[in-house]
Amino acid sequence: MSASPTLAPAAGVISLTGITKAFPGVIANDDISLDIVNGQVHCLLGENGAGKSTLISILAGMQFPDSGSISIDGVPVTIGSPKAAMRFGIGVVHQHSTLVPSLTVLENLMLGEGGLTLKEKRAASRLEELSGLLGASIDPNILASDLALGQQQQVEIAKAMWTGSRLLILDEPTSMLTPSAIESLAESMSRLKAEGLGIVFITHKLREAYAMGDCVTVLRGGRKVGELSPERMSSLTEDQAQAEILRAMFGEDLAAAGGLESAAELAGATEAAPETSRVDVTSRPVRLELAGVSSVGKSMDVSVTDISFAIHEGEIFGIAGIDGHGQAGLAEVLSGQRAIASGTVSLQGIDITRLGVRSRQEKGVRYVTDDRLHEGTVGNLSVAINLLLKRIGTAPFWRFGQINKPAVNDEAKRLIAQYTIHTPSPNTRVGTLSGGNIQKVLLARELGRGARVVVVNKPTYGLDLKSVRLVHDLLREFVADGGCVVLISTELDELIELSDRIGVISRGRIVGTVENDGGADVAERVGHYMIGGSAHDID
Amino acid sequence: MTDLLTPTFITAFIIACLSGAVPLMLASIGETVGEQSGVLNLGIEGVMLMGAYFGYVVALGTHSTWLGMLGGLVAGAATSLVLLVLNVWLGLNQIVLGIAITAAGGGITTVLYDQIYAKTSPRIPTDNWKIPGLSDIPVVGGSVFSQPAMFWVSLLITVIVAWFLVKTNWGLSIRAAGQKPSSLDAAGGSVMRTRSQAVLLGGILSGLGGAYLSVLATSSFTPFMTNGLGYIAIVVTMLSRGKILRVVIVSLLYGLTIAVGTVLQLTSLDVPTDLITMLPYIVVMIVLLIFGRDVNNSPVLGAPYTRGAR
């Protein structure tokens, strides 16, 4: 095997022993031990909040463990900073992009190098070398902000391996990729593996763990609750392996999650499929219609061009697309947060194009934003006030502009009970609640009292599986009662599971609509539109 | 008016223009470096005053304008340490600190000046350094090529800073720290160190700018002599968006308005002095009204960086 000179010799092992890390109020990692072997893909599996990210940031030198030790090839080491991690050959591709959008690809790659002057030529040849290794072609001189998502990820991997790498950590790399981009990622991974690199692959999707991993470690609640060695992995069938992993992931909650089958669905064990009993909604009256809607915005994410679609009563209309392709713009023109430059929006035949947030809110057009902490709620205000945030100044909660506290508290208590929001009291600051409960606050605020159309943007992003299930149930209930939902998501599984139809947005336009008829090729058709719509995507 | 356009007059005009522009240019470059790294130094007015005062004191004491400039440099660096420690290291509110530095700079220099020099108001002897040969050329010789040596050093500093920002790893780190500090952190750089260096360099350059004003441009110190120049430097920085060449051009334009003001005073027209002092500000406001609209500062400008916080 022709290992490139920058790569460490194979058969090395990085061992974590008894890693414990606590944050105020939560133990993120509790006595976790695992070995990462070169030339293997080690899957780290667990739902949100299981402690995967903390473990990674310890390996990356961003956090220090409270106790426990790390050794590389048997030598105990301290990884005190990201720089130290790099010196040990540990490269991390973070879940959120670490590229500086206003710098070029090459500048991004050179960032953090020593020496006085920029060595552009050397950097360009290193990039070429890595591109060959990854099987990608990347223009070194375009701005990082102009990269398509798949390419962006290739650049991130190149950056992680820039100074020579023995271990590559990929943190949830697939969550926003199209099916074909996932395939080419898998290809890159197996090339790197063949070069003798160790890879830690973090995911919350079972089928990816099985397909790409040589061995699996399962985390739950900060603890290591299960592992499958490479030997065991190869001795089990896919179903057996999945059942074993699921039992570890859910433990005694397996029954609560609705048994093995339902848990498997939640954990993305299989290709997602829509609910079996689909009703034909097209015969129902049109609830919301957009005709040629365009908006103006400074970035691609907030501008949309010539959007037209109609949604019927009781329908969930999914919007798929690569993150940042106009999803926020679409949500905002629907909610009234963004001015519409041309085109019309009508609700049950009545033109609402010119109405603002408050009047649309009153007419039943609601928006559950994806930015729960900084847009949807005010962290240092109470749960009660946050529940009424869109009704400030209205009777009976305010009289002559003055707050009527008993009325506010009664309404808050009612909503807290109805949506089972876990909060010490209505007066607790909303910022102290968990992500799932904050999301319930938002849903309680938007779904109640005369909601007709609800736009939900990445409604389950960052939630644990039980909360995901709850959110899905709430949305299903809402449409069952005749409501209608615009579901914007970057999780293809979620879209396929819930939507009646899926529109694909790319560069601010709806480039295609796929009937979610339960066919096996729905995901592929959606993916096809996602790529076709964007000029520089990978293949 | 034609009798005004004598060589003597044009010489005086160019001198007024250049000595008005250089202090602003130095301060604006300092502010640019800071802002590129993500730190907005609102206390630059106070830093300049400290530079001006201590430059003046040292120049008086040592009879050397060079040591005077050095004194201004040190004072500027020392004053910026407040921002460095409290904002960059501890993450305290930069606007409040900026107001504090401005107030402290004005207060300290005025109290000391009143205590020590107010009765005598000594002036610094000017050194008449000229570039041999070139300074004999008519008009430009008596103006451009008779500028103090520090003028040329300032130009050199400008070129060096511009080069550093664009061509070095350090400049790249500064730009990353100002655009997306988490990226610099993840790439193994140190946001805190990079920003500290930028703030210190900014303090040095602003201190030099202040000292240039007292030691070289006016040869004296008066309380609050910067008279808002620090704020203009912030505007220049905003408009230049990190491009040093633009800083130079806008600073020269400012020098031009100063020179025009001087000319207006020389004419027999009854132009209020206040109008002349207002002139650069009115120009700044008009420029902001026309070009300032799409000034898009970095989203992280002024936000302290904490690892792990989003």
Next chain:
Amino acid sequence: MTSTDTATESPDGVTTEITPLKEESEFVTTRTSSPRRRALDIVVRSVVPIVLALIVAALILLALGKNPLQFYGAVIENGLVGQNWQNSLVMMTPLLLLAIGLIVVFRGQLWNLGYDGQFLLGGVVVAGLAPQLIKATSPGIAYLVLTVAAIAVAAAWTFIPAWLKAFFGTNEIITTIVMSTIGVGLTNILIEYVFQNPAVRTPQTRAIDPGDMLPYIPGTQVPIGFIVALLVAIVFQFVLSRTSFGLRLDVFGSSAKTARHVGINSRTMTIVLFLISGGLIGLAASMDIFGQWGYMRTNWNPSYGNAIMPFVFLARLSPVGSIPFIAFYSVFATGGTIAAQESGVSVDFLQIVVALILVFMTVTEYVGTKRDLGQSYLPDELKDAIRKPLNAFTGRMAK
């Protein structure tokens, strides 16, 4: 990860923003459990910076060869003792109104730092027009008409920065300061070329007849402007803490994104807040000219705004809460001006004290927040920087 799931742990904002004081019972939960301890904590956090600043200022005085005890004695003597407290209340009137004017915009996380120009322009309208208007009509009408005019002029002077901020996001700190400088110059020009008193050679306006100044509060020599200031403080306290406008303002102040999300028009809000702020500063100017000065000279600039800056933060942006702080500063400034003159220190010494209070305030706030959250006082990276050489040192010692 936990940091995205719960906001308790996320440290962004806590150390930098000085958030308005919410009604204790309803909004704020800190670790210090009992309300009494919490109240004590707030008092301590507010008083400590002032005490520290006074101590350091005393050291500076010592360094200048002055006796600090004598200086502070003179401050109390001239600011409080005998009838001197009345002078402090006269001074307090414009300071308190200005403070409320700043509190309103600061709560919206907007920075109106153009108070000097706004104040002087409001003042020059009053000083320039009052003497003749009083003669032509009556003092009462002049108070009313010119106060409205001063409010309007000062508010109008905030409009360009407000508009640029609202529509283009232009940094309002810069624009208000630049507009302020223009306003100061314009005031001088107005005094010299429009309102010049023909009877004197120095550039100044005509003076209001002493008998036509604002009447005193019965039994004192404090003009009724002081009552106006107190009333305004109470009204704004109510508006900010109990009404829907106050809540909208808090939502707007905590996040412009949230404001847009819940349908608050941030453009209107920005412009309204600036206009209210400017208007209150104009009211301060009117009360000050009518109550205290009666005329204006060129180059007169009391810079009230700079002086009160720390105190609006120490009062946690609460109008009524700022009253004791402003009262403290009024005594300190009234007595301090005379004490400075007596001891031969520049009056700008007061600026140093103000700067010291600002610095100690941010530091106290930082220490307090870190203690509440149970966090370490030093950022990780800084600790590394200290720890590494220390480790190397101790390592060498061990060998």
